[in-house]
Amino acid sequence: MAEVGDQKEYAWQGRQFTQEVVTVSDKGLRNRGIIVEPEEVSQYEVFSDEGPRMGGENSAPRPLTYFLMAVGFCTLTQLHRYSEMMKITLRDPKVTVRSGFRTDGSVLAGTVKASAVDFEVEFDVESDDPPEKVAACIQAAENGCFVMQSILNPTPVKRTVRLNGAVLGD
Numbered sequence: 001m002a003e004v005g006d007q008k009e010y011a012w013q014g015r016q017f018t019q020e021v022v023t024v025s026d027k028g029l030r031n032r033g034i035i036v037e038p039e040e041v042s043q044y045e046v047f048s049d050e051g052p053r054m055g056g057e058n059s060a061p062r063p064l065t066y067f068l069m070a071v072g073f074c075t076l077t078q079l080h081r082y083s084e085m086m087k088i089t090l091r092d093p094k095v096t097v098r099s100g101f102r103t104d105g106s107v108l109a110g111t112v113k114a115s116a117v118d119f120e121v122e123f124d125v126e127s128d129d130p131p132e133k134v135a136a137c138i139q140a141a142e143n144g145c146f147v148m149q150s151i152l153n154p155t156p157v158k159r160t161v162r163l164n165g166a167v168l169g170d
Contacts, residue, residue, distance in 0.1 A: 029056035031063070068097040070147045071121065079123075079141035088137045091126040098122075119151065 020036040050056030105111035
């Protein structure tokens with residue numbers, strides 16, 4: 001770790017890495033996720049399900065719940081890391097994430113389209129540091145959060161669909 005003025009710079013900055021998860025149907029709308037990468041993380045399995053209204057058994061959180069939690073978890077991780085670098089003391093940080101979702105169109109007509117209606121992120125922290133330094137730290141956390149940045153600046157998605165082992169279409 002190198003010092004730059006009042007801030008710390010870490011060796012991991014500027015690095016690029018990949019992460020992989022595999023999701024499979026477990027039963028009905030219940031799904032199982034297996035974390036494959038990164039190597040330094042233990043193997044975990046997580047589950048998702050839908051509530052009875054959607055035809056699920058409500059045995060695990062909804063997939064969209066994990067999406068919202070990913071925003072909160074990633075942002076909190078960056079907030080912790082950047083507060084250390086910027087020498088800002090934050091107590092009891094909390095990130096609340098809300099979003100509305102909708103679908104329009106018709107599945108049968110091939111016009112169905114899902115979208116996020118809105119997105120809201122609230123930061124609650126306690127600190128004796130100057131408000132402008134805390135605000136700069138929160139901005140850095142948002143800028144350094146991969147999930148938040150994926151929402152703000154969508155990345156092109158490469159899709160591959162296989163049917164019976166053969167690539168289907170383009």
